[in-house]
Amino acid sequence: GIQVEQSPPDLILQEGANSTLRCNFSDSVNNLQWFHQNPWGQLINLFYIPSGTKQNGRLSATTVATERYSLLYISSSQTTDSGVYFCAVVNAGGTSYGKLTFGQGTILTVHP
Amino acid sequence: DVKVTQSSRYLVKRTGEKVFLECVQDMDHENMFWYRQDPGLGLRLIYFSYDVKMKEKGDIPEGYSVSREKKERFSLILESASTNQTSMYLCASSLWQGTYGYTFGSGTRLTVV
Numbered sequence: 448g449i450q451v452e453q454s455p456p457d458l459i460l461q462e463g464a465n466s467t468l469r470c471n472f473s474d475s476v477n478n479l480q481w482f483h484q485n486p487w488g489q490l491i492n493l494f495y496i497p498s499g500t501k502q503n504g505r506l507s508a509t510t511v512a513t514e515r516y517s518l519l520y521i522s523s524s525q526t527t528d529s530g531v532y533f534c535a536v537v538n539a540g541g542t543s544y545g546k547l548t549f550g551q552g553t554i555l556t557v558h559p
Numbered sequence: 560d561v562k563v564t565q566s567s568r569y570l571v572k573r574t575g576e577k578v579f580l581e582c583v584q585d586m587d588h589e590n591m592f593w594y595r596q597d598p599g600l601g602l603r604l605i606y607f608s609y610d611v612k613m614k615e616k617g618d619i620p621e622g623y624s625v626s627r628e629k630k631e632r633f634s635l636i637l638e639s640a641s642t643n644q645t646s647m648y649l650c651a652s653s654l655w656q657g658t659y660g661y662t663f664g665s666g667t668r669l670t671v672v
Binding site (some may be wrong): 448480482487488489490492495533534545546547548549550551552 | 566590592594596601602603607609618625647649651653660661662663665666668
């Protein structure tokens, strides 16, 4: 099946710093999403971005489907950004029925 | 506001018990999924359903079964709970073929003692 690798596995920042999280995937995709899991376990959908660039406030994401990677940018980080960030993809073609395959996540800690 | 609701936030069950985890969505989504999340292993797909009464095995279906009698409800069943099924269980739903965003429930943290 498709492989999803995220880097870095852990990231520690001071409030106000910027960061870039990376997601590499091993096959073509027709769906790529970034999620934030808060300390209570809730997964929040940040972006649906199988290709192109999107921005939402301090967060933005870019997916280069032809090169099989996606980047999540966090600017002016805040303590509330802490948590785990997941990249998840749906393998294009076949009978995947929209199954999301997740990366291992990046644990982000933002200190005040 | 659209929602995926999981019936329990925390659950403690004994080894050998039959356990039902319920998930309800109000978005008229065709696809529904059950994942489990474990430290160091990320989220792994247990079962999914793309229509009423239809189900497909995910990556780790052993020890689990599912039921989808109505479009809005997807149940995960642990036939005989074991301690290695202690985990966080997450339900999700999406439109057909998953070419749109997914919505997750808030999770059920199950402990089997």
